[in-house]
Amino acid sequence: MGEQVNVGIVGCGAISGAYTTTIGRLPGLRLAAVADLDGARAEAVAVANGARALSAAELVADPGVDVVLNLTVPAAHAGVALAAIAAGKDVYGEKPLAATKAEALQVMRAAEAAGVRLGCAPDTVLGTGVQTARRHVDDGLIGMPIAATAVMVTPGHERWHPNPDFYYAPGGGPLLDMGPYYITALIHLLGPVSRVIGAAGHARPERTIASGPRAGTTIPVTVDTHVTGILIHDSGALSTLVMSFDAAATRAVPIEVHGEKASLIVPDPNTFDGEVLVHPIDGTWQPLPTLAGYRNASRGYGLADLTATPPGQLPRASAPLALHVLDIMESLLTSTTTAQTIPITTTCARPEPVPLT
Template identity: 50%
Template sequence: MEKVGIGIIGCGNISGAYLKAMTTDFPILDIRGLADLNGELAQSRASEFGLQARSIEELLGDPDIQIIVNLTVPKAHVAVALQALDAGKHTYSEKPLGINFAEGKKLADAARAKNLRIGAAPDTFLGGGHQTARTLIDQGLIGLPVGGTATFMCPGHERWHPNPDFYYEVGGGPMLDMGPYYITDLVNLLGPVSQVAGFAITPRAERIITSEPRNGERIPVHVPTHVAGVMAFASGAVVQIGMSFDVAGHKHVPLEVYGTEGTLIVPDPNRFGGPVEYLKKGGQFEEQPLTSPYSDGNFRSIGVADMAYALRSNRPHRANGDLALHVLEVMEAFHTAAAEGRTIKITTTTERPAPLSVSLIDGRLAQ
């Protein structure tokens, strides 16, 4: 299949994982240049992967680039994506789609008006562990889905990230940073969300960086860092969620889905693989064989590859704009529910992405 030209804007921490997968796992992607406002950073990444550092203007003006992959910080996601659309490019952004629903909708409306595609991370729900869980639910293994739990709790990203400021700015916090993995996977498993209720607190007004090279520096906190809530799905299932940068440790698994006939433990949605465990009513948890590919590595950028194949095949792509906008509205709704003390009805909906049970490259089943 003819390759699709890719331009990457943003060469920060996450770009290494994208580039590794792009250059080794998905031959349809033809990376035609990297750009960053920090030219030295772009050059360093380009040298690391044997690619070319270029200016943003050059990437946007290159007729051989069809998709701009936007790996900038959250507050720049929509501005950069709108630039790409104005240049006639499809665009795929790191999560979240935008720092609030209003600007995410602006992007979605612009893409629709220009008849261009947008997509966004996370794409981990396309991994073999999550697609296997999807298959088991679709086959009725747990019966009628009735509920679940989604849990991410840690002491904060200032422990390891070299420049963690944006995690505590508007557009950051545990819900908008980690929530996309969990909520996107739950939409993949259960369908769209209809209502949200929640509480949110900010225990500390500043954080102390303990990573290098800024160890000891204090940074302000502008967003809630501990969020607890409930999602009611259109299907009828009700799922509890907890996202925190204020918890020293816990024993909850990342995702559980409960049904009338059994319970499913789903792998960490920040990973592509991991064990899928099933408990039949009255029985014990047993690990299930994985029935889908992309479970044995870090395939970050599979959403871009799926978009590329979708362009060539004229089909919908899975990590699409409708899905990302719906997830963004759900995440923002937790903060609104907490601030206003009420349940929030979700105005958007989305189709469950098509399952991915075979390789994008050769259509083979998982080994």
């Protein structure tokens, strides 16, 4: 990285602590300002990190902010991004890129017209776990990839999150919340997707918050909380996806990739590292050496990658990738209500691999 980049955070909720820790330890980034609808929360984060607490409007207009880190709830992603772009700022946001594909396209077109850089989480796939698995796939260890499975099962975020309402409202649910980690990893491993087929349901009409000052409060469930689907990749590989807020637990590994020569276990894509295992046709499971990815990475490495990307090049956690992931998820949900195979109208290149760094 070159000159230090000044970061302004909009949204000081639960995830912001992970980002401020990363910003504090990467010499190319400096936290300049923070904003939140809860002024007291913004002030606390500012004091803890030697930053200024501003309103969102003040932050995006501030000449001392180079890039806006958008950590708001999904429904606010597009509005905050568009305001920052209009002020000439680069933007990196939490997933998804926007609440809908239409909004995401609006944000991308605005960024292109303004000549600013736009990136989006997840950046977990840039760590040594997924990147090492990708390196082994690219090197031909498993032969031609044939299929993959991706499984995320949890009884629900209300068990730990003090304000889980948005997880169970339109724009929420297990697919839109957790799907980006798994689908982004599958694109890194197997490339873009051309068609999807999905089915979904929900087990309970309401949830009870289990922690924080609202513990015991009941909230309605207005989205499907168990989603399953098939992703048909351009390459012909088939990925089976299961995303659930309805079940107690699973012993399934997060991701498996199956090829003509071997099968591969990929670590949890919601983390940055983990062991990669291979099982040749005539062999047993064995660990593989770490060959790629950012070592000791954490949330915010995608932001650092964006700020270090030369002009004219796409960052690895790019807007086209995030749009493609959002299109896949939105199309899967459409398929759950229409019982049809849905073509994906967007695409993206596989992001550049991360060398062992």
